Amino acid sequence: GNSVTQMEGPVTLSEEAFLTINCTYTATGYPSLFWYVQYPGEGLQLLLKATKADDKGSNKGFEATYRKETTSFHLEKGSVQVSDSAVYFCALSNQAGTALIFGKGTTLSVSS
Amino acid sequence: GAVVSQHPSRVICKSGTSVKIECRSLDFQATTMFWYRQFPKKSLMLMATSNEGSKATYEQGVEKDKFLINHASLTLSTLTVTSAHPEDSSFYICSARAPRGDETQYFGPGTRLLVL
Numbered sequence: 001g002n003s004v005t006q007m008e009g010p011v012t013l014s015e016e017a018f019l020t021i022n023c024t025y026t027a028t029g030y031p032s033l034f035w036y037v038q039y040p041g042e043g044l045q046l047l048l049k050a051t052k053a054d055d056k057g058s059n060k061g062f063e064a065t066y067r068k069e070t071t072s073f074h075l076e077k078g079s080v081q082v083s084d085s086a087v088y089f090c091a092l093s094n095q096a097g098t099a100l101i102f103g104k105g106t107t108l109s110v111s112s
Numbered sequence: 113g114a115v116v117s118q119h120p121s122r123v124i125c126k127s128g129t130s131v132k133i134e135c136r137s138l139d140f141q142a143t144t145m146f147w148y149r150q151f152p153k154k155s156l157m158l159m160a161t162s163n164e165g166s167k168a169t170y171e172q173g174v175e176k177d178k179f180l181i182n183h184a185s186l187t188l189s190t191l192t193v194t195s196a197h198p199e200d201s202s203f204y205i206c207s208a209r210a211p212r213g214d215e216t217q218y219f220g221p222g223t224r225l226l227v228l
Contacts, residue, residue, distance in 0.1 A: 034216070036219070042221060042222075043118075043205060043219045043220055043221035043222045044156075044205065044207075044219040045219070046216055046217075046218070049216060089155065089156070093217075098161075099146045099158045099161055099217075100146075100156075100158075100207075100217055102155045102156045103155060104154065104155040105153075105154075105155050
């Protein structure tokens with residue numbers, strides 16, 4: 001079946017540190033891949049997405065590249081800010097119109 | 113951008129009562145909406161897929177008679193938790209699929225339900 005595995009948190013970093021949150025997936029066919037972010041007390045917001053192999057999604061300094069050979073979609077940011085503290089969810093959609101399959105989420109805490 | 117709202121944002125109710133949660137797509141029509149439940153420090157669990165004008169499709173283990181879903185229009189889906197019990201306390205989140213050609217789902221801000 002389809003599944004998403006992301007690294008366990010929490011991830012604690014100092015401001016301006018480099019961030020990597022690993023995400024790997026299992027799916028049949030060619031899924032679309034997403035990163036969603038949930039700030040404290042808020043709903044999920046789409047951070048970035050990629051719909052085919054080798055695509056790179058980017059937004060707000062975050063990047064993730066769809067790697068079919070390693071079935072991965074790792075999230076990276078070169079310099080995190082305190083305001084990036086949130087829970088990050090990796091997700092896939094294996095068919096248009098179907099629900100997303102989420103990883104368990106990774107909590108990021110950035111201190112100044 | 114696509115905006116999804118939920119109402120109420122927070123509700124406290126007594127055990128045995130029913131609670132209705134609304135999910136609206138504000139600036140687009142959504143033929144399909146999804147209802148998720150999020151437990152503390154856990155990922156989102158899909159409860160059901162709500163299709164406008166037809167019956168919802170429930171995930172295995174979700175009681176359809178307890179979690180009633182109605183998708184009466186292209187911009188509104190409702191989730192009614194019937195005869196709520198403390199174990200139903202959770203964070204309920206809806207999402208709406210963007211118009212045709214975009215697989216992105218847009219999420220509502222969630223509803224915190226506390227059953228006493």
